Amino acid sequence: MNDVLLSATNLTKSFGGFVAVDDVNLHVKRGQIHALIGPNGAGKTTCFNLLTKFLTPTHGTISYKGHDITAMSPADIARLGIVRSFQISAVFPHLTALENVCIALQRQRGDSFDFWRSQKVLLQFNDEACALLEDVGLSEFRDVHAADLSYGRKRALEIATTLAVDPDMLLLDEPMAGMAQADVERISELIRRISVNRTILMVEHNLSVVATLSDTISVLARGKVLAEGDYATVSQDARVIEAYIGEDHG
Amino acid sequence: MSIMNETKSASFAVHDKQASLPRHHAVIFIGLLAAGLIAPFLLAPIFVMKVLCFALFACAFNLLLGFGGLLSFGHAAFFGSASYVSAHAAKVWGLTPELAILCGTLSALVLGVVIGALAIRRQGIYFAMVTLAFAQMVYFFSLQAGFTGGEDGIQAVPRGDLFGLLSLNSDLVLYFVVFAITAAGMLLIYRIIYSPFGQVLKAISMNEQRAVSLGYRVNRYKLTVFVLSATLAGLAGATKAIVFQLASLTDVHWSMSGEVVLMTLIGGVGTVFGPIVGAAVIVTMQNYLATFGAWVTIIQGVIFVFTVMLFREGIVGVISKALKKPF
Ligand SMILES: Nc1ncnc2c1ncn2[C@@H]1O[C@H](COP(=O)(O)OP(=O)(O)O)[C@@H](O)[C@H]1O
Ligand SMILES: [Mg+2]
Numbered sequence: 001m002n003d004v005l006l007s008a009t010n011l012t013k014s015f016g017g018f019v020a021v022d023d024v025n026l027h028v029k030r031g032q033i034h035a036l037i038g039p040n041g042a043g044k045t046t047c048f049n050l051l052t053k054f055l056t057p058t059h060g061t062i063s064y065k066g067h068d069i070t071a072m073s074p075a076d077i078a079r080l081g082i083v084r085s086f087q088i089s090a091v092f093p094h095l096t097a098l099e100n101v102c103i104a105l106q107r108q109r110g111d112s113f114d115f116w117r118s119q120k121v122l123l124q125f126n127d128e129a130c131a132l133l134e135d136v137g138l139s140e141f142r143d144v145h146a147a148d149l150s151y152g153r154k155r156a157l158e159i160a161t162t163l164a165v166d167p168d169m170l171l172l173d174e175p176m177a178g179m180a181q182a183d184v185e186r187i188s189e190l191i192r193r194i195s196v197n198r199t200i201l202m203v204e205h206n207l208s209v210v211a212t213l214s215d216t217i218s219v220l221a222r223g224k225v226l227a228e229g230d231y232a233t234v235s236q237d238a239r240v241i242e243a244y245i246g247e248d249h250g
Numbered sequence: 251m252s253i254m255n256e257t258k259s260a261s262f263a264v265h266d267k268q269a270s271l272p273r274h275h276a277v278i279f280i281g282l283l284a285a286g287l288i289a290p291f292l293l294a295p296i297f298v299m300k301v302l303c304f305a306l307f308a309c310a311f312n313l314l315l316g317f318g319g320l321l322s323f324g325h326a327a328f329f330g331s332a333s334y335v336s337a338h339a340a341k342v343w344g345l346t347p348e349l350a351i352l353c354g355t356l357s358a359l360v361l362g363v364v365i366g367a368l369a370i371r372r373q374g375i376y377f378a379m380v381t382l383a384f385a386q387m388v389y390f391f392s393l394q395a396g397f398t399g400g401e402d403g404i405q406a407v408p409r410g411d412l413f414g415l416l417s418l419n420s421d422l423v424l425y426f427v428v429f430a431i432t433a434a435g436m437l438l439i440y441r442i443i444y445s446p447f448g449q450v451l452k453a454i455s456m457n458e459q460r461a462v463s464l465g466y467r468v469n470r471y472k473l474t475v476f477v478l479s480a481t482l483a484g485l486a487g488a489t490k491a492i493v494f495q496l497a498s499l500t501d502v503h504w505s506m507s508g509e510v511v512l513m514t515l516i517g518g519v520g521t522v523f524g525p526i527v528g529a530a531v532i533v534t535m536q537n538y539l540a541t542f543g544a545w546v547t548i549i550q551g552v553i554f555v556f557t558v559m560l561f562r563e564g565i566v567g568v569i570s571k572a573l574k575k576p577f
Contacts, residue, residue: 052463078465090460092453103453104464106446111467113474115447116438122446165464 005030005199006051006082006169011060013046020046022223024060028169028216033191033200035210038220039243044203045087047220048171051201052084053077064169081168085175087203089154093147097138097157100146101129104164132160137186152179159187163194170194172202176209188213211235219243272576275440278523286429295421296493301533302432303490308513308525309439310482315511316520317443318475319455320370323378324385325483325510327365330502331388332358332484337404337497338397347410347418351431351488358484359477361388366476370469382504389502403498407491418492428489435485440522442478451475483510512550516557518564523577527565 006028013021021043028034036044049055051062053074061070069077078084092100105125106112133139136156141149146157159175175191176184188209191200204210210217211231219226219234221243227234234240289298307329314320336354339345345353369380392398399405409418418424442448454461454468461468491497500506509532517528532550539546561568570577 054459054462073467074462075465075467078463083465084463086459086463090457090463092456092460094456095453099449103449103461106450107465109446111470112446112450113470115442115445115474115478117445118441119444119446119449122449161460161464 003029003031006064006201007062008047008051009061009063011047011050011062012058013043013050013055014058020223021050021057024220024223024225026218026225028199028201030199031195031197032215033195033202033213035214035217036201036203036220037205037207037210037217038226042220043223044220045173046223048084048173048201048203052082052171054084078165078167082171083162083165083167083169084171085158085162085173087173087177089151089158091146091149091154091157091161094145096143096145097133097149097160098126098129098142100157101132101160101164102126104161105129107165129164132164133157135163135190136160137183152183155179156183156187159190167198169199169201172200172204174203174205176204176206184209274575275522275577278577279437279440282523282526283433286433290422290425295425297533297537299421299425299428299493300490300537301530302428303486303493304510304513304533305526305529306432306435306489307483307486308510308517308529309436310479310486311510312514312517312519312521312525313439313442313482314475314479315514316524317448317455318451318472318479320472320476321374321378321511322369322381322476322479323504323507323511324365324381324383324388325480326502326504326506327381327385327388328358328361328480328483329487329490329506329510330392330497330499331361331487333487333491333497333501334392334398334404336488337407337491337495340410340492341404341407342397345410346414347412347427347492350410351485351492354488354491355481355485358487359481362477362480362484363473366473366480370472370476382507385502385504385507389499389504392499392502398497398499401499403496403500404491405496407495407497409492409495424493428493431485431489435482436526439482442475443522447471447474512554514564516553516564518567518570518577521564521566521570521577524564524566531565 004027008024008026011021011024024047036047038044046055050057053072061068063069064080064082092103102122102125105128106122130142133142136159138153138156138160141153146154149157155175162170176187179187184206191213217231217234218228219240226239226243227237311325314322332354335357336350339353340347340350365381365384369377372380393400409424411417412427416423418427450466451471454466454471458468487501513528513532514525516531517526518524536546539549557564563571566577
């Protein structure tokens with residue numbers, strides 16, 4: 001169990017009477033790319049919300065590096081090095097792409113309560129921010145407001161911003177949804193590159209991406225884990241095939 | 251609710267593009283400085299001082315709404331209580347004006363910590379309602395408490411001698427003191443907007459969840475900006491009490507909270523200079539339309555409706571958009 005970085009035990013979330021996540025056990029190993037797949041409405045995003053404490057679990061515990069983090073606040077979980085992205089692209093719309101990334105780099109300063117200091121001190125982060133923008137192919141958009149970027153580019157910006165806080169663990173919720181094929185390849189390559197000394201848990205619908213990138217796959221349906229294993233194992237599992245055929249799914 | 255959303259989206263249309271400061275702002279500040287220095291020779295100093303106090307009040311409010319994304323309907327509580335404390339300190343304790351103003355400002359700071367800590371737990375319209383509720387409590391306290399003078403307020407507040415040395419009885423001398431105070435307050439607000447703190451604040455107001463996921467403890471930032479805004483609103487109220495030698499229920503009344511919203515909206519929420527323009531417009535209107543009595547309120551209401559309907563971004567917001575530069 002030493003190589004398990006993040007684990008959820010008996011994780012359950014019910015909304016009123018509806019159980020969206022039902023007794024899920026998930027163990028993400030250090031250094032892996034772990035994919036979470038499943039039909040729409042399976043509870044994948046809810047799982048992410050629970051793991052990062054954006055939602056409070058009804059039951060169950062979450063531990064990171066062997067420590068129980070179930071009671072922590074979402075900001076403190078991010079400070080531990082677990083940083084998530086959002087399914088619906090989350091950028092700071094009226095800041096430029098460069099400023100978006102700088103907001104994340106600014107976390108290196110610890111807190112930024114220094115309201116008496118000029119923001120010129122933030123210029124120190126520009127080079128690093130430009131490098132991150134280049135990584136995701138946004139160099140020429142550095143001075144464009146995030147709101148004016150195309151959907152795919154917003155997603156790319158979100159990844160650059162997430163990387164900027166240099167997390168040990170990334171939770172990416174459908175990072176490539178809505179992207180053009182060229183961008184999908186670019187971002188796949190980027191994810192592979194950044195995974196070298198990081199752990200990634202990712203929700204993704206593009207199965208060819210999942211097949212090539214991930215070490216372990218967990219299949220979720222109706223809030224429960226149906227199957228777990230590598231792509232070959234999972235794709236042959238009868239219940240998985242049934243879940244995918246039985247429901248409309250892209 | 252819809253007004254709030256609209257002002258919110260309008261407010262960020264004009265944020266700066268670079269980490270470096272917009273250069274034209276320095277030019278405008280120098281222009282305002284020059285205007286402020288000659289204004290008392292062209293207009294009645296007492297009128298210009300009123301504009302200055304309300305401009306600072308509106309700028310403080312705009313810091314919270316335009317850059318923190320938090321709509322307070324209770325800012326009169328800070329303006330008014332600071333005004334009472336400042337008047338009381340000058341009249342009853344016999345403090346010099348700068349110390350009286352300091353006492354008033356600090357009282358607004360303390361009140362800001364208390365109200366802010368309770369209000370920031372709520373979002374959107376609920377936040378506004380909590381601030382309104384507390385402001386009403388401050389109002390009823392002011393009505394009942396002995397030292398505030400009830401319906402009469404605190405009258406005949408002595409202007410005193412600055413640092414015990416310089417008599418402020420001359421309007422012109424007082425003017426330059428008030429000008430220095432309000433200019434310092436506005437420059438501080440400008441610095442806050444373009445500080446590392448201000449940058450995080452803008453991010454939080456645009457996408458709070460995302461800021462949380464990057465590890466920002468957003469409530470601490472919200473509380474900080476709330477207290478800063480309350481304190482600066484207090485500075486405006488405390489100064490106003492010395493200028494008019496009066497602190498009264500008008501200063502803590504909910505309509506005062508409404509007035510500062512109006513000034514900020516007319517000038518342009520989330521712009522740097524809009525609240526100054528808005529304050530000048532409203533104070534001027536109140537002055538020249540004073541003969542119309544109660545109609546002033548109605549005229550203000552009509553202007554408000556027109557502003558919201560025709561140019562949501564406010565006067566300065568519209569100019570910013572047209573010139574594609576943040577003002
Ligand atoms: N805040 C909520 N309140 C009520 N129901 C919710 C909430 N969030 C998600 N759900 C429900 O939980 C189920 C799982 O949703 P979600 O986790 O978003 O699925 P996925 O990301 O796998 O597509 C859905 O049926 C959804 O309607
Ligand atoms: Mg989802």
